[in-house]
Amino acid sequence: MTTGQAGSVVVRRQLGIQLRKLRLAAGKSVMDVTEAGLGSKAKISRIETGKGPVKVADVRTLCWLYGVDAATTDALAALTPGTQQEGWWEEYGDVVVPDWFGLYAGLEAAASRIRCFEPELVHGLLQTPEYATAVFGSDPRLTSDVIAQRVRFRMERQQQMQRDDPPAVTVIMGESALARLVGSADIMREQIDRLCTETRADVRVLPFSAGAYPLRRSFVLLDFADEEDPSVAYVDVPMGARYFDHDPERAEYEYVFDVIHSKSIPITEWKT
Numbered sequence: 001m002t003t004g005q006a007g008s009v010v011v012r013r014q015l016g017i018q019l020r021k022l023r024l025a026a027g028k029s030v031m032d033v034t035e036a037g038l039g040s041k042a043k044i045s046r047i048e049t050g051k052g053p054v055k056v057a058d059v060r061t062l063c064w065l066y067g068v069d070a071a072t073t074d075a076l077a078a079l080t081p082g083t084q085q086e087g088w089w090e091e092y093g094d095v096v097v098p099d100w101f102g103l104y105a106g107l108e109a110a111a112s113r114i115r116c117f118e119p120e121l122v123h124g125l126l127q128t129p130e131y132a133t134a135v136f137g138s139d140p141r142l143t144s145d146v147i148a149q150r151v152r153f154r155m156e157r158q159q160q161m162q163r164d165d166p167p168a169v170t171v172i173m174g175e176s177a178l179a180r181l182v183g184s185a186d187i188m189r190e191q192i193d194r195l196c197t198e199t200r201a202d203v204r205v206l207p208f209s210a211g212a213y214p215l216r217r218s219f220v221l222l223d224f225a226d227e228e229d230p231s232v233a234y235v236d237v238p239m240g241a242r243y244f245d246h247d248p249e250r251a252e253y254e255y256v257f258d259v260i261h262s263k264s265i266p267i268t269e270w271k272t
Helices: 007-025 030-035 041-048 056-066 070-077 088-092 099-110 129-137 144-160 175-179 185-197 249-263 267-271
Strands: 113-118 168-174 201-206 219-223 232-237 240-244
Touching: 007 041, 007 056, 007 070, 007 099, 030 041, 030 056, 056 070, 088 144, 099 144, 099 219, 099 232, 099 240, 113 249, 129 144, 129 185, 168 175, 168 249, 175 185, 175 201, 185 267, 201 249, 201 267, 219 249, 232 249, 240 249
Parallel strands: 113 168, 168 201
Antiparallel strands: 113 219, 219 232, 232 240
């Protein structure tokens, strides 16, 4: 099981996956759980999707309802302390890191492979501080303090990728992301130079000449070394995000990424 700063998210997710499997094996629906008075639909959803800490009492009560044996119940209950730890991103607060993105930050830091498609902007894992400042500064509702905190958080996300066992990262950006002037010409020049010299990721461009492709907004595919951690497709939506770890939704994004990848070129070829 993965440990470290992203550990709490991984433990929450693995515990949630096991509890969902046990519920389904017992032939219970979420409605059955709520009607038994063991929690609201929202609470059960948060537990099963790993979006929050879990109490020992909740695990034992759910296992009782599902008819789980004592040894399995004890093993799952023993995981609950690991769900209580705070992630490195939680110090920033909801204004900088909303709840729905905190889950992503933990998964990203624990992933063994990260594949990203970003059609309109340089991906956050590759942004320079100046570029990130210009991106956040484009929203006039944000104060200079919040902008500075969001940039700091973004830079710390990049540092998480420099751990002892770094993930294999592939980032594909639409050509419009590189053609769009963000901040100034100098900022863009420095940003593109960094992309061309990036050694921690395979940086690729989907050129205008590639033509049409299966249209999707930005998304990320996250894979994990532990077989108990299924891959996840993370998708930006207005005011939030969606997480898909079951087929056919996840398989759809895998297919789309493969199509886009086949049409993309290394950024060094794009620049020349």
